[in-house]
Amino acid sequence: MIFEESTDNLLQVNSLKTYYKTKTGFVKAVDDVSLFVDRAKVLGVAGESGCGKSTLVTTIFRVTPRNAQVMSGEVKYKGQDILNMDLKVFRRDIVWKEIAYIPQASMDVLDPVYKIKDQMLETILEHEDLSKADALERIYKALENVGVPAEKADMFPHELSGGQRQRVVIAMALLLSPSMIVSDEATTALDVITQAKILELMKSLQENRKFSMMFVTHDLSLLANISDSIAIMYAGKLVEFGDVEKVFGNPLHPYTQLLLKAIPDLRYRKQRRLVAIPGFPPDLENPPKGCRFAPRCPLAMPICREVEPEFSRVEGFHYVACHAVNKK
Amino acid sequence: MGLIRYLMRRIVERLALLFAILVFNFFIFQVLPTIYGINPAQLYVPLTYKGLPRSELVQALDRQFGLNLPLDERFFIYIKSLLTLHLGISMSYEQPVITLIAQRLPVTALLVIPSLILSSILAIVFGLYSISRQGKIGDSVISFTAIMTYFIPAFWLGEIVLYFFGFYLRIFPTNLGEAITTYNGHLLTGFAYWANLMKFLTLPILFITIISYGVRNILFRNNGIELMGSNFVNYLRARGISERKILYKHVTRNAVIPVVTRVGIDLAFLFAGVVFIEDIFNIPGLGRLLVRGAENLDVPLLGGDFYVISLFAVIILLALDLIYPLIDPRVKYE
């Protein structure tokens, strides 16, 4: 799929299908997803847990679990097909130097038996020929940039608080000044205040350094401030993709609409009831025929259960996959 | 300071455990027979013994080993003897228990320590091979073999190995006496003694290596494979760290932790674990001493042997407590 709106794209995902092979069949975790990220822009990707966001990220970094297979589609970075590139070259030249990754800094995201310093050092030296002293200096600076005192570098991962660990992981991503950063649920496990601080930090870093960012989260509300464009995923499919104002201002897909209604709004606390979406996401091994959201959709029509809706442009930079919208 | 407090707490805990075990031993060896009215001395005097009247002999033995004293008095004597290491005199060997143990301890150590090292190395080497080829045929073969060796009855395979290598192919000597004496019956000395002793011990050492290899291999492999799919390995990969470095540096370092624990526990129960092997290969070590003691209900010998085994276990566990934080930084001296 070619997006006309993409003026200066850095990363482009074309009809990507990543399936997990199980004993009984295939789990279609990412099924025909196309999107792009422009230079110095932020793309927000949102969806419930299990909708394939993380598989999308791991596919881009080529670190999918052993049973995952890219069935078709391509991922292009600066025009290069990075899925079929030699893995060694990819890991040496693209990963971290060009695209870095900020995972959710859970307890076990860093090797528990090595110090922060050593793990950062290893990352630098894997990609660059640098003296140890220079590298260390860069590490201390990187840590201070994200608000972690340099002496924490001598600690083990479990000795840091959750917020500090998240900052360390952000510093790790910026070590080699990449042009693009993919953040996967980077603020999820944190308390609200730390979450806000981390988000603020990432935003300011992005503004200062002008890297592109793909910000993956299950929390749609985080994306309004930070992103330029938004992609909504449901059950392995991209259901809505567009400019941030368009998606938030005029959500077209019923799923997006419901997601937005599920965000509590302090101003209307009294008037509005919080909406929960009834039902559960489908089993991705045997997804429903037609639109995957149809069983939970309040607007479902007979055709929704039969024919898969096409992903098409509505107007401007706003794409949606829904029969109800396409009919109009 | 944290370290000293940690140490003190651990020592107190382990000593309490040791004391509990000693009380338990006393119960088993002294109280239980008394309850059932068995006099070990009576068992010790052979039924076919001719000479002095049987009852007189039994009484003499009772006096000699203090078996006729009230239980509480015997308990104090027991604890005192353990503390002063005067473990009494064995009824069946008619030698001080401490001498018997001192004689046999080096033999067992010579048997177990080399195999401990060898099997750990093998387990890790094969484990690494398995991890790097997860799900492939090589991995399946190694894992299946490891599980097999884990469940092979040691005594059974021991006899077979002994027969084929010792009797049939005659590669290794099968009799310790023959191995370490010259053909005219003198004990070998110096280098020849040790060389022949090691040659005799090679077969049992290899055998223990095989037997103990399985658990460690499975432990290392399963742990490593789990780690290979863990968050931090994924993050390492995403950072472009090479697979070699991930496997040999990060995964090995982490997966070795449970193996060290396991080896520590094996070491703690080292003397208890080789009962069968010593029995089969005819090695005069602590394990066989224990079997002889059990067969003859040799109370002083059993008490002493169990004491040494438990004491050793407690010391090793304590050492493990101490070195564990060095291997795993998540564990603190607290």
Add this chain to the structure above:
Amino acid sequence: MNKLLRDLMSRKTFIFSVVVIGFFAVLAVAAPFLTPYNNPYRVGQQFVAAPYAVPAWATVFPQYKNLPPDVRITLTPSLAYESSGEVSQLNSSTLKVTVPPGDTVNVTFPLRWNWSSPYDVRLSFTLVTPNTQYFQVNLFVRDFYLMSLSPLPIPPEVTVVPGKPNPVIFSTELVNPGNSPYVASLPVQDQSLASLELPKMLLPKPGTYNVTLSFVNTGKTTEMFLVTLPGYSSLGYAYGRLGTDDNGASVFSEFVYGARFDLYLSLVASAIIIGIGLIIGLLAGYVGGFTDLTLNAFTDFFLLIPGLPLLIVLISIFDITGTIVNVNKAVLILLIISLLSWPGTAKIIRGQTLTLRNRTFVEAARALGESRMRILFKHIVPNLMGILFAQLAYDVPGVILAESGLDFLGLGITEFPTWGNMLGYATNNVSFVNGFAWWWVLPPGLGIVFISVAFYYFGTAMLDVLSPYKLRGE
């Protein structure tokens, strides 16, 4: 449920475990139908073939090719006598032999022998002699003068009652200088070896050998003898599915009944272990606090006791006292093994309970004010099922190995076959003299290994499939 089954069936290791466990379960259940010998350690059920007889199917190997099976045939006289007036057929199983005065009539029974020599040779027939004092009946195999029957008690002659049916049995096992002229003729030092050497001399190699009965009439009138067709039987060196042990007892019977006992004991013991482990683990993990501390110390204590040596000592003590308390040895072993093996299981269940206790659904149930008992049995125990099944399977090999170890050392069960005492007896007999009776040494050991591996895989599969939260146990 269907998905669960499909998931299980897609595991090769699970299929392996089901096949192996199923095989042994069938052996155990069908034991009485598979073999007539329910306790081959009893004297009456031994010597069903020669000691160390190889399995019958092993005769396909060249080194066992000529070994004889157990043979039991009725001999028939050679056709030459059909026409003669001296020997005639009285009925289908009896011959009438008419001997003129002072004459001798030989009746020859050819024995077709296709193998190397058997373990023993037995000949039996019933003889009715004339009612006089003047006769003698001699038994030859080839030229060996094996037996002499006469009315007079003069060793080495064997007495028969004139005019009455006399059952006569010749057996190489029972020969001595007092009942066999051939043995009596040997030098004294060789006489005691006769019963071992005779079968090899009588039937040295494949061929046809003559068994001859010679009827001698020393009287003055023509006399008539009646003799049944002699039965020949011998124990062979190839027997049954798994050959025989050193007592000539069927190894297959031992194996099957051993499997029966081992499976039964290990399943019961595992159930007891799980029971104790569940109670202690649940209490420690769910109640927590001081209870946890105490129970944990208690578990540690049992974990630290050197189990195997203690087992040996305990069994020795109870063995000696067994006559006093009068308990079944198997029950005793079962109880002691169970009581010494629960700590590992308890620790695992405790750990699992601890994590379950803090799960949201349990906390929710607690917040809703459900009673402790209800939470325990409604929410925690069902989630432990995977672990429980897995532990049950993991404990089986441990119990089998421990019990076999005891039996092997001769401290456990000795009166009836178990895999452990089979191993013990078999390996004790592995020596230079007896060679390596693989059909006896290998089955019980392989049985233990395979059933253990099978249960291990079974447990692992159960854990993978049944536990709601992926937990891999060691």
